[in-house]
Amino acid sequence: MATPTPRRPRLAVWKFASCDGCQLSLLDCEDELLAVAGAVEIAYFLEATRATAPGPYDVSLVEGSITTAHDLRRLKTIRRRSKVLVTIGACATSGGIQALKSMADAGDYVRAVYAHPAFIRTLDTSTPIADHVPVDYELRGCPIDRGQLLHVLTALIQGRQPRLPNYAACVECKRAGVVCVMVAKGEPCLGPVTQAGCGALCPRVGRGCYGCFGPAEGMNTAALAAHLQTSRDHGGAGLDSAETRHRFHLFNANAPGFREEGQRHG
Amino acid sequence: MAEAHGTTRRIAVENLARVEGEGALRVRIRNGELKDVAFTIHEPPRFFEALLRGRPYTDAPDITARICGICPLAYMLGASLAMEDALGVPVSNAMRGLRRLIYCGEWIESHVLHIAMLHAPDFLGYEDSIRMAQDHPDVVETALRLKTLGNRIVEVIGGRAIHPVNLRVGGLYRSPTREEILALRPELDWALEAARGLVAFTATLPMPSVERDYLFVALHTPDHYAVCEGRLVSSAGLDVPVSAFHDHFTEDHQKNSNALVGATRDGQTYHVGPLARYALNFDQLADEAKAAAQAAGLPRVVRNPFQSIIVRAVETLQAVLDARALVEAYEPPDPPCPDITPRAGTGHGCTEAPRGLCHHTYTLDDSGHITHACIVPPTAQNQRSIGEDLRDVVAAHLAEPDERLTWICEQAIRNYDPCISCATHFLRLEVDRG
Numbered sequence: 001m002a003t004p005t006p007r008r009p010r011l012a013v014w015k016f017a018s019c020d021g022c023q024l025s026l027l028d029c030e031d032e033l034l035a036v037a038g039a040v041e042i043a044y045f046l047e048a049t050r051a052t053a054p055g056p057y058d059v060s061l062v063e064g065s066i067t068t069a070h071d072l073r074r075l076k077t078i079r080r081r082s083k084v085l086v087t088i089g090a091c092a093t094s095g096g097i098q099a100l101k102s103m104a105d106a107g108d109y110v111r112a113v114y115a116h117p118a119f120i121r122t123l124d125t126s127t128p129i130a131d132h133v134p135v136d137y138e139l140r141g142c143p144i145d146r147g148q149l150l151h152v153l154t155a156l157i158q159g160r161q162p163r164l165p166n167y168a169a170c171v172e173c174k175r176a177g178v179v180c181v182m183v184a185k186g187e188p189c190l191g192p193v194t195q196a197g198c199g200a201l202c203p204r205v206g207r208g209c210y211g212c213f214g215p216a217e218g219m220n221t222a223a224l225a226a227h228l229q230t231s232r233d234h235g236g237a238g239l240d241s242a243e244t245r246h247r248f249h250l251f252n253a254n255a256p257g258f259r260e261e262g263q264r265h266g
Numbered sequence: 267m268a269e270a271h272g273t274t275r276r277i278a279v280e281n282l283a284r285v286e287g288e289g290a291l292r293v294r295i296r297n298g299e300l301k302d303v304a305f306t307i308h309e310p311p312r313f314f315e316a317l318l319r320g321r322p323y324t325d326a327p328d329i330t331a332r333i334c335g336i337c338p339l340a341y342m343l344g345a346s347l348a349m350e351d352a353l354g355v356p357v358s359n360a361m362r363g364l365r366r367l368i369y370c371g372e373w374i375e376s377h378v379l380h381i382a383m384l385h386a387p388d389f390l391g392y393e394d395s396i397r398m399a400q401d402h403p404d405v406v407e408t409a410l411r412l413k414t415l416g417n418r419i420v421e422v423i424g425g426r427a428i429h430p431v432n433l434r435v436g437g438l439y440r441s442p443t444r445e446e447i448l449a450l451r452p453e454l455d456w457a458l459e460a461a462r463g464l465v466a467f468t469a470t471l472p473m474p475s476v477e478r479d480y481l482f483v484a485l486h487t488p489d490h491y492a493v494c495e496g497r498l499v500s501s502a503g504l505d506v507p508v509s510a511f512h513d514h515f516t517e518d519h520q521k522n523s524n525a526l527v528g529a530t531r532d533g534q535t536y537h538v539g540p541l542a543r544y545a546l547n548f549d550q551l552a553d554e555a556k557a558a559a560q561a562a563g564l565p566r567v568v569r570n571p572f573q574s575i576i577v578r579a580v581e582t583l584q585a586v587l588d589a590r591a592l593v594e595a596y597e598p599p600d601p602p603c604p605d606i607t608p609r610a611g612t613g614h615g616c617t618e619a620p621r622g623l624c625h626h627t628y629t630l631d632d633s634g635h636i637t638h639a640c641i642v643p644p645t646a647q648n649q650r651s652i653g654e655d656l657r658d659v660v661a662a663h664l665a666e667p668d669e670r671l672t673w674i675c676e677q678a679i680r681n682y683d684p685c686i687s688c689a690t691h692f693l694r695l696e697v698d699r700g
Binding site for chain 1 (some may be wrong): 311312313314316325328329332333334335336379383384395396397406410414417426427428431432437439440569676
């Protein structure tokens with residue numbers, strides 16, 4: 001990708017355990033979709049086309065987490081055939097909501113849903129892609145932000161380095177001039193420890209951030225947890241320990257930082 | 267992939283494209299006679315019902331939204347309705363109207379995605395809509411603009427198109443202003459003609475002729491084309507509240523499938539989705555939608571599953587008409603959410619996801635934490651019907667070469683706009699002609 005090539009870059013989109021929402025974000029780039037389709041060769045994107053090419057691929061977008069041994073083998077093959085691998089969304093970058101099963105007895109989970117657990121083959125864990133293969137770039141979010149996706153694709157097509165924020169959503173929110181929901185209303189908000197990128201969507205509707213972009217660099221989750229548990233009379237959010245754990249253990253429950261902070265409030 | 271070894275013919279489509287999720291199909295043909303059709307789902311399970319246990323009731327809409335990125339509202343609203351039922355939360359008429367408006371947005375987005383991007387290429391012989399766009403640019407560009415409108419409606423009310431952030435049990439975090447909602451009007455005016463054009467386009471598609479005798483099940487209300495309220499009705503005369511769902515329908519766990527398979531309590535296959543709604547709620551369609559259906563040559567009850575693409579277009583027109591009326595009548599719900607006191611109880615919620623009925627049941631403890639969750643998504647309910655359609659479609663096309671047979675099987679599965687992530691709690695086509 002570093003040097004311009006005469007042919008169009010070959011793009012592949014892969015799915016593991018996920019809701020399909022992040023790859024749908026690509027189809028949701030309605031205004032840009034036909035332009036993107038013209039700038040790249042869509043070599044593998046099952047949600048959009050039955051035509052497939054075996055690779056190698058210039059850019060692979062990987063959605064979803066690893067929950068089965070079969071998927072782990074499939075991932076390794078994809079990595080070998082891909083020059084640049086970009087993980088898209090909370091499932092791929094942290095294990096997703098289904099990582100909550102790693103924190104419980106997985107057998108118990110199977111029995112809760114299925115009448116014949118013996119028919120179900122699943123690992124006890126839901127792990128991010130980077131636990132298994134090298135990842136070049138990651139797009140956070142549950143779901144990812146369309147603008148960030150287009151930014152990364154454009155940069156990679158043009159052979160530039162994508163630039164994504166690593167600061168906290170709190171910064172993004174302040175810049176947007178949104179009234180702080182934690183200060184003004186005592187709403188529990190993960191903005192101080194969550195990576196920016198969504199555009200401060202939740203505080204804009206008067207709701208505390210629920211952390212769908214995962215941990216920001218250099219966050220202090222312990223300080224935030226202490227604030228969340230401070231009584232509302234003293235300017236906190238008045239959460240108990242279970243409520244605090246539930247805040248951290250949601251769509252990025254298995255992300256380093258969120259995982260441990262949640263466990264401290266077991 | 268097709269192979270021929272003397273008299274043995276085997277086709278295997280490892281991964282079915284243009285569906286949401288992962289599933290498989292195996293067809294076994296012996297001496298030119300169809301022996302067996304098995305439609306199975308291999309999407310890795312994510313155990314939503316289990317991970318909801320112990321979570322507060324307030325988490326259910328956001329967590330269940332992650333079952334499906336294409337129809338998150340089916341989950342957010344189904345979960346909210348069930349919790350409101352369990353907790354005795356009153357929902358104002360203004361909020362009910364706003365919920366129907368945001369759901370119209372999801373119907374438009376999901377239906378148009380399916381019609382133009384995922385399904386129409388099957389009828390016209392293209393691998394995908396991007397190739398189709400080279401020959402039919404107007405159709406694809408108009409569809410993309412309609413899809414943008416659907417997403418826009420969800421964004422204006424929900425704050426985000428995929429996994430909206432502004433919805434909660436009881437209503438919203440913030441009510442959109444009247445100006446924000448009225449700003450949707452000009453594009454909805456444009457969409458009326460565009461949706462009529464979409465119906466007319468789908469009516470020109472070459473239709474395989476298959477007739478099936480379905481048991482249709484849908485939500486029904488006399489007041490409007492039912493989306494997120496009503497009673498459960500069927501073409502066999504069932505008419506019960508949504509709380510009676512489990513008295514009449516059941517889910518089985520079958521070998522080789524990660525989805526549970528729906529059937530009636532007495533073991534019958536039933537069918538949910540556009541064909542069921544159209545048959546059971548025809549009288550609630552607006553006159554313009556009825557006229558468009560008639561002009562497209564649709565009978566009063568559609569039994570050819572391939573014509574579901576036309577019915578989806580009619581429903582898109584209906585959703586545009588309903589959205590226009592709801593926009594005009596909009597008054598911001600105030601407050602955006604009533605005060606809610608947790609208590610123990612069981613509640614049911616049911617809505618019409620674009621691909622069919624989606625039913626939720628939750629039990630809560632005294633503090634409002636979830637002790638039991640059961641979600642019955644549309645594709646699980648339709649799994650048997652898909653299998654039976656395939657049996658008829660394969661039987662009618664046994665003489666076709668493998669490549670054509672594979673194509674039409676995929677097309678038949680896509681009649682259901684299957685949402686396999688939802689049903690799991692992919693499709694691999696294998697034709698064995700040994």
